[in-house]
Amino acid sequence: MISIKDVSKQTGVSVRTLRYYDEIDLLSPAGKTDGGHRLYGETELKKLQQILFLKTLGFQLKEIKDILSDDGNWNWAKGLENQLKYIQQEKERMIKIEQTLKGLMNSLTIDGSIDLLYINQLIQLYQQNAEKREIYRHRYFDSQERELLHLLPNMNRDDPDSLEWISLIAQLKKHMGQGIKAPEVQRVVKRIDEKSIETFGYNDAFFEKFWAIRKSPEKSKEIGLYPIEQELLDFFEQAWEVYQNEQFDGEKEG
Amino acid sequence: MISIKDVSKQTGVSVRTLRYYDEIDLLSPAGKTDGGHRLYGETELKKLQQILFLKTLGFQLKEIKDILSDDGNWNWAKGLENQLKYIQQEKERMIKIEQTLKGLMNSLTIDGSIDLLYINQLIQLYQQNAEKREIYRHRYFDSQERELLHLLPNMNRDDPDSLEWISLIAQLKKHMGQGIKAPEVQRVVKRIDEKSIETFGYNDAFFEKFWAIRKSPEKSKEIGLYPIEQELLDFFEQAWEVYQNEQFDGEKEG
DNA sequence: CCTTGAAAGTGACGTAACGTTATTTTGTAT
């Protein structure tokens, strides 16, 4: 027979918890002293271990009470299956939340801040179900081109590839004040050019279509692209032209 | 200005929820009728959308209140990072629970039922940390052999391979009453033999060591093997001898 | 204008699993 504190020390559960378990008749002490202090035995310790184990599986105390009730009528097969279903649902929910959070953090990197208007846009992107998005994607692109779309940076992934796109866009925005000819800007544009070719190859037809959509906020939204401000897109296009011309001049000279 | 019920219909949240949000000053109606009925405008609808979005990210209402408070001092970077940490922890927890549940379901398939004594064994296996297990595995096996150990059915996986092992053990147990020579038993033993060879190859030395440990409940526990009753192990060994002899006789005759 | 039924309002309690006081009793060592 050991005291409530010893049980607490041995198992790590709080004294309050043990009292609570007694209160709800989940785990009653083996006996009490004359003064009313709870005393626990080996049996109770084992039962407590079982309770704790079942708790780690996510069962509620009520269910645990049923499971451990001595009638032994608990249907393990069904019970475990139900619990598994629930846990899997929760897992999926966590995964979705994780992706969305990462997306938000990425957009934070780009914009430097998140404003609520932007969140409203995101909500719309979010609520526009994948189905509808696919319809639009089918309208604008053929199957080969749709393959290429999957290579685009996806705000809900955090693979190194997407991250580089995002940081490039962020850098572009950061240096926007310095004009299209600034070396920092041209460096970023150069990297974007290289990365585009690495990713999509020399697929001019696709590029033109894509750029047309990218430049239209409405259409971008339709196919589920991350919203980039018109201003930044225009700036990029101009900087891009400068870059192309310099490339050309370089070739003439070299 | 629209009624509380219209807001409820448009957004899917309950009337009670809207009243509650009003109560905790999270979302106040734009105004009230003379009689006290709540009236909402476009602004409130948008804010509600934001609230719902943040709620899907797992934020608590209090945090959402801070986030949406008009002072705009909320630290998005830190807040999102904290939330991401929390969500990732939860995700990991769900994954662990899922694995353990699957393990339990597998053992249910083998034993036909789960008794609490068995759970106590599992608890011990569970609490015996991976570190200690590795020490024992190092004591008994060399590095090549430890590789082979990873191929053993793992109660916390549900790949088809583990599942077949488990169903084989379950079948063996089921037919145990029919004696070692029963065709059902011999069929199972044959499949176990084939599968062992498929999995581990003809690695006699490893097999002998492994079987010696497998037959000792204590040592099995040390290296973290799923506990199988002595009786079933003995039965298998005898059935196995019968199988080997029949193989040999078959070769002589054939 | 009056009635009436639907919709809205305001309490207030219940939920899960304890944490956290506050106050009183019991146990034990000196």
Add this chain to the structure above:
DNA sequence: ATACAAAATAACGTTACGTCACTTTCAAGG
């Protein structure tokens, strides 16, 4: 006997509403 630690009980707080129970307001029809 005293003093101090440890235990006991009681009661409120937490989260985000659901669910009564009861009252008042609104809008339409007669």
